Amino acid sequence: MEFKDYYEVLGIDADADAKAIKAAYRKLARKFHPDVNNEPGAEEQFKNVAEAYDVLKNPDKRAEYDEIRKYGASGGRFEPPPGWQSSGRHDGTEYERYSGDFSDFFESVFGGRTGARGFDFSARERVEKGQDIEMELPVFLEDTFKEETKTVSFEVTGLDADGYRGAHTKTLNVKIPRGVGDGERIRLKEQGGDGFNGGPNGDLYIRIRLVPHPLYDVHGHDIEMVVPVAPWEAVLGTKVVVPTLDGKISVTVAPHSQNGSRMRIRERGLYHRHGRGDLYVILKIVMPNDFTDADEAAWQQLADGSRFDARANWDV
Numbered sequence: 001m002e003f004k005d006y007y008e009v010l011g012i013d014a015d016a017d018a019k020a021i022k023a024a025y026r027k028l029a030r031k032f033h034p035d036v037n038n039e040p041g042a043e044e045q046f047k048n049v050a051e052a053y054d055v056l057k058n059p060d061k062r063a064e065y066d067e068i069r070k071y072g073a074s075g076g077r078f079e080p081p082p083g084w085q086s087s088g089r090h091d092g093t094e095y096e097r098y099s100g101d102f103s104d105f106f107e108s109v110f111g112g113r114t115g116a117r118g119f120d121f122s123a124r125e126r127v128e129k130g131q132d133i134e135m136e137l138p139v140f141l142e143d144t145f146k147e148e149t150k151t152v153s154f155e156v157t158g159l160d161a162d163g164y165r166g167a168h169t170k171t172l173n174v175k176i177p178r179g180v181g182d183g184e185r186i187r188l189k190e191q192g193g194d195g196f197n198g199g200p201n202g203d204l205y206i207r208i209r210l211v212p213h214p215l216y217d218v219h220g221h222d223i224e225m226v227v228p229v230a231p232w233e234a235v236l237g238t239k240v241v242v243p244t245l246d247g248k249i250s251v252t253v254a255p256h257s258q259n260g261s262r263m264r265i266r267e268r269g270l271y272h273r274h275g276r277g278d279l280y281v282i283l284k285i286v287m288p289n290d291f292t293d294a295d296e297a298a299w300q301q302l303a304d305g306s307r308f309d310a311r312a313n314w315d316v
Contacts, residue, residue, distance in 0.1 A: 006052035006065065014066070018057065025053040029214035034140075036214075050138070050211055130202035131156050131193030136209045139176060141216065141223075141245055144270055148176045152206070156193035170194075174206065179271035182210040182218060215243065221270040221277030224262075228286040229253060244268045244279060251281055259285040 007014050010024040031037065032046040055061045133154050153171045172191060180186070185207050192202030216223040227242055237255035241248050244265075251263060261283045269277025288295070 004048075004051075005069070006055050009048050009052040010056065014069075016056075021053065021056050025049060025057075025212065026214055029053075029212065033214050053212065127199045128196040129199045130190075130195040132202040132205065133192040134205040134207065137174075137176070137206050138209050138211045139180065140211050141213050141218070141270065143176070144180055144210070145178065145246060147178050150174050150176055154204075156202075172204070174204075176206075176208070179221075179273060180208045181221060181270070181272065182208060184208045216245070218270070221272045222280060223269045223277065224280035224282055226282045226284050227251075228284050229257070231285055231287065234259070234283065234285050242281060245270075253283065257283055259283060 007016070010016075010021065010028065012020055012024045016024070028049045029046065032042045032049060034043050034046060037046075055065050133156060135152065135154050137150060137152060139148070139150075150173070151171065152174050153169055155167050155169050170193075172188075174188065176186070185205055188204040188206065190201035191204040195201050210218060213223075216225050223245075225242070227240060229238070229240065233240075233253060234257045235255065237257070238253050240251050240253055242251050245268075249265070249268070251265065253263075263281040263283070265279040265281060267276040268279035271277075291299075
């Protein structure tokens, strides 16, 4: 398989800190997010960016990746080094893995694959419960607004009629209820690995992972976004049209608003079982990049006539 350089995907150096990683992700996510970019290949680019961020934002995954990167940074085909075992692997024979939209490279490094087939002579007579499977499923925030059907594939290890232990792929169409939250665990009874000799099937456990959004930060079922305003809009007040997950709305910015002010918009967040969370708008005062002579004169007139001292209470 092809090696994937996640640092190159995000356009950052290998020694980038967490802040730089997040900034690079947000920049690229805004560029390729399916909601704002309908160009061919944009969705695939977004998935690559999301995959890279998923690994590099997590210190443990990043450490594993940095170690394995030594074997593939030169390009070409990639195979994990002999004896490689990700911390994501549970043991030497049972295999639980994430199988969403991420690449084969991601799965080979962080999922763990079992390729050996062992023979068990007692298996012909033994009744065996099927394998329980736990997997992560990436879900866009927009997808939590309605019941979604997702196709998931996962690999299970079991015994065949001849007593061989081997692996095969199972594919299911799974209904994801509206209002699922990040980290929520959904149990699908007897939808895991096949039982053997009349034993019950295992269960499938799906853990929801909300894909980071380019505009919103998620806090439970509340979301927050930063809205830029001009200095005079903060002083005089204005109305700003802001995007929400289900349409644009007009928000009133009160006169004399401060940088960082938080405005709560009820029931514009994510759905949950008992209703809906809120949207928080955080104001960010942005200075213009270019000034005309008239602009400079207006600012100077304000400075000359103002009694405000920004450092009056500055304890230095």
